[in-house]
Amino acid sequence: MKRNLYLNMQDRETALKNYLESLENVKPGRENIPVTESPGRLTAEAVFARWSSPSYNSCAMDGIAVISSHTKGASENSPLLLREGEDYLEADTGDRILPPYDAVIMAEDLIETEEGYQIIAPTHPFAHVRAVGEDIVAGEMVLPSCHEIRAVDVSVLLAAGVGRIDVVRKPVVGIIPTGDEMISFEEASGGADGPEDGRIVETNSRMFEGLVRENGGEARRYGIVPDSPELLEQALLRAADECDMVIINAGSSAGRDDYAVHVIRSIGEVLTHGVDIKPGKPVILGKVKERPVIGLPGYPVSAWLTFMEFAVPVMNRFLLRGEKQGERVRAKLTKTVMSGLKYEEYVRVKLGVVDGEMIAAPLSRGAGASMSLVKADGFCVIPKNSEGVMAHGEVEVRLLEKPEQIEKTLVVIGSHDIILDVLNDMMTEEHSGMRLSSTHVGSMSGLIALKRRETHLAPSHLLCGEDGSYNEAVIRQMFPGENIVLIKGVRRRQGFIVKKGNPLNIRSLADITPEVRYINRQKGAGTRVLFDYLLKKEGIPGTAVCGYENEAATHMSVAVAVKKDNADVGMGIYSCARALDLDFIDVAFEEYDFVTRAEYLDLPLVQEFLRVLKSPQFLRKLEELGGYTAEEIGEIRYVIT
């Protein structure tokens, strides 16, 4: 086995600072474009008015143009009569005011008579006249350097006689995807189940393309380069000629086929290989032909994060832009995040405001969890030399989502069901601007979050051992003296998910022999509580079940493990078995409810949730999904604690 060693594992800040300092030749370019095409671009230099605006003395109101000296002496007691042609001319907004006329009286201040208009107050020179240059003076600076042009600037520039301007040229960012196992989406998309095993759809280059555009650059994607140093060198030399900077993805790691660092060093210079951030360690910062060349890791989350941390600052160099800090908020973590001492760790979080406090729920931390990026509202950075942050501790979060959207978020923490996605979809589409943000931690952890006022709703299906009832007994135990409410949800079919045709002929718990591979749910999940209840009833210890330690976080993950033969059986809800065309053995018909505080019921977010929950559209959707009944849906039960 021959692997690269990381040249020098540097800390992020030092690595970036040294790199930027080494890029002396990286300077913004400029181009001259029509003002009408300039919105979103940055001015390359200050822009000065060529013309004054208005360019002549003009009437500012609808009314009459008068000679101000003719209006002297007018008063309520002795109104003055003005005659057309002698004392005044009719004038509308925008009309020229020419000598001897020098002022305007508004239509509203005129008394119409047969001989002309009467006025009851004198006026003075330039009254209601827009004097030449009142808005813009020729020679005046209209926009400074480095100003991002908006629609409103366009009209002012044109009014000032400026038809073309110098803007900062967009840097051309070359993107070179690499890897023998990669295939393009177009090649892969023939298959109904995705690419053939062992092949990966190359999607990062499309993300980079979008990020380059979002950050003001022009993207140039190259074809996928196989794992060959010669071919990578060719591609890199070409891209360095054609682009202002180049991204290589991936091959930046220390694997046997990771050639990027060698190739860059052989035809250029490597300043950094490896930085102490997680995810994102295998970053290469180098130069080829004096162009910045950056090698980024392949996992989607690492790729995104390192692009933002290293490629964007280099792009900003081409764009005359200072480093953007991005908006930050303080938030309370809903669960403990452990972190290694050696790395600065970036944790994606979902955000919402509960009881006036910003709440951050950590998302899946794997570098490959690209869905966590889609769902993230921001991320917090756990510094090096910290072991992590305890649950309910405060963290600083860099925002990815708009603060106004975060305030319109119904926070839902607890048990998972695919109906949560459906409810979110229905809330977002109703013009309300509201959304539902759910984090799946299991029923019990959801109730703890509600206890700590860290969630609006806690979806729960906790079987209370003694009487076979759901939820109420647990709530009474956990919330003594508090006003807790159960919003009745659905009854759902819970059972064993098995392969199509049930090849192992599983009919009950007794059929899950040690040869049968089980896939379990995480601790605290109601489904796991149910499975443990069944095991206990039969007197079977967990250790006797093959795969008891193998955990999945959602019903869908259980179903896909069975579908793809990572397990033979798992416990989950009927709708997920059906969604993946699997067989299902009924075990229980359980109550999946939403627990909340009585005081939250009046919140617009909760009201909107209730409206959607009880809507005919949602009931129709439940039928489509299958495995649900909804006799009591939306009913409010005050729990006597």
Place this chain on the structure above:
Amino acid sequence: MKRNLYLNMQDRETALKNYLESLENVKPGRENIPVTESPGRLTAEAVFARWSSPSYNSCAMDGIAVISSHTKGASENSPLLLREGEDYLEADTGDRILPPYDAVIMAEDLIETEEGYQIIAPTHPFAHVRAVGEDIVAGEMVLPSCHEIRAVDVSVLLAAGVGRIDVVRKPVVGIIPTGDEMISFEEASGGADGPEDGRIVETNSRMFEGLVRENGGEARRYGIVPDSPELLEQALLRAADECDMVIINAGSSAGRDDYAVHVIRSIGEVLTHGVDIKPGKPVILGKVKERPVIGLPGYPVSAWLTFMEFAVPVMNRFLLRGEKQGERVRAKLTKTVMSGLKYEEYVRVKLGVVDGEMIAAPLSRGAGASMSLVKADGFCVIPKNSEGVMAHGEVEVRLLEKPEQIEKTLVVIGSHDIILDVLNDMMTEEHSGMRLSSTHVGSMSGLIALKRRETHLAPSHLLCGEDGSYNEAVIRQMFPGENIVLIKGVRRRQGFIVKKGNPLNIRSLADITPEVRYINRQKGAGTRVLFDYLLKKEGIPGTAVCGYENEAATHMSVAVAVKKDNADVGMGIYSCARALDLDFIDVAFEEYDFVTRAEYLDLPLVQEFLRVLKSPQFLRKLEELGGYTAEEIGEIRYVIT
């Protein structure tokens, strides 16, 4: 004179609410586009994964694939030897894990020996294996409806097998400019001084075009329609056929040539003509062929504001979007804003943070002051039935600028000089992200703002009557016991600006006879103090000067008034006379300094200002402008108070 009466002067909210309710047929359309072209667009419906990702069990780390059952019993005391082909295979990140291999051990945890690897701990099934569907499960909802697609979503959609999606169609917004006096920029741009007198360059349609795009629509601009009901009707019928909604601009007012309301009523329906906002009163909300048709006023500020308040909500109807509130902050007003009881008034403000408090400096309020829109960081709304807000009172400001930019703003309130524009330009271009925001209220008002901690710097050139010295005496009087500092600025030539060739042969104050038209500066301006000082010395009362009441707010405005023959003479600085190629008679060589508090000197914003002020580039710029000397520039003088 025949003028329209406003049909019904409605309040903004009611007018908009009724209008939106009447637009039942306005529904979002959808179109199917490639995912790679979808960033910035909104999903028309929820998007579900077609494929799982990863699509096979894959190696999550560089290392070896092992059979987990073969690793049992390994410990530090008794390391276990694994043999290639029997117990393990080499595996890098992304490689397939095929039975019987079911787990991965990281390279870091291996001890290399000649026979194979030693391990000191056992592993378990699926350790460091990315199980199929770990990131995305086929059938799972990837994005809800109404989600604005970002670069990161693109790669996830592709990984989930989704190559095309339904997005909300961009509404096509027709824009019809009208008016006999209007000419296009292209027609006008031949003239060096702008369009010929009486003609106005039509720029609003270009602003609307930009605003339509910024708000997610597709703009279709039509040619300028003259003031003819027949031609307007033709244009409107065509646009209603070709577009989803139509903007007419202007002709929405009550002037003699304002036909829009009649035309819309004759071929459609008018719901509202006139709303109680200022600026922006003459708004028409109507329908033609069931398409929304909106008439907007012609003044740039009114046009912008009414577009945002009426056209954007209608566009949002087509875009499946809820009403966006926009971000708001509380701020302290630097000066009193009076407002009529009959209107809701929108006041543009510049913002900055001084001593931890958000400060709002009101900008010029005229509907024609389009530069005030360019300069505005936000606007506050003075409600109906309010007489206004007193200086130092708190207002709510709707933001137009990013909060992070506002925090990086050096607030400068006081006397005007064009070097302030130059200093701002130099601060913005230096990658610092900082800017200088100046409000021109005259020296004295600037010092009052500093006194109240509403500005970082107060540029001042106050002549202290008795000894002919500048600034220090006034500061001692105003700031007893406070630590005030004078940052020495420039000495500048102040004098009479007259026409090229000085046709009236003005050499001193004595030549400004009652026949000579003077243009004055506003009260509190240092230049006016100087003029009054000269008048007093000669024993001339202000009333004896023709045009003494005629006020301009900046040196450039004085110069343009002389240039364009609205006045014969005014007092101002040499650089402005020179910029407009006018003649100049020296009167004084005055000291233009920056007053600040000692405690502000260490602020990064003030430090950056000092750096720019003392830079060779700025000194070079002063030479180019002319009329300045800078012997003491940047020197710090502690004023003993």
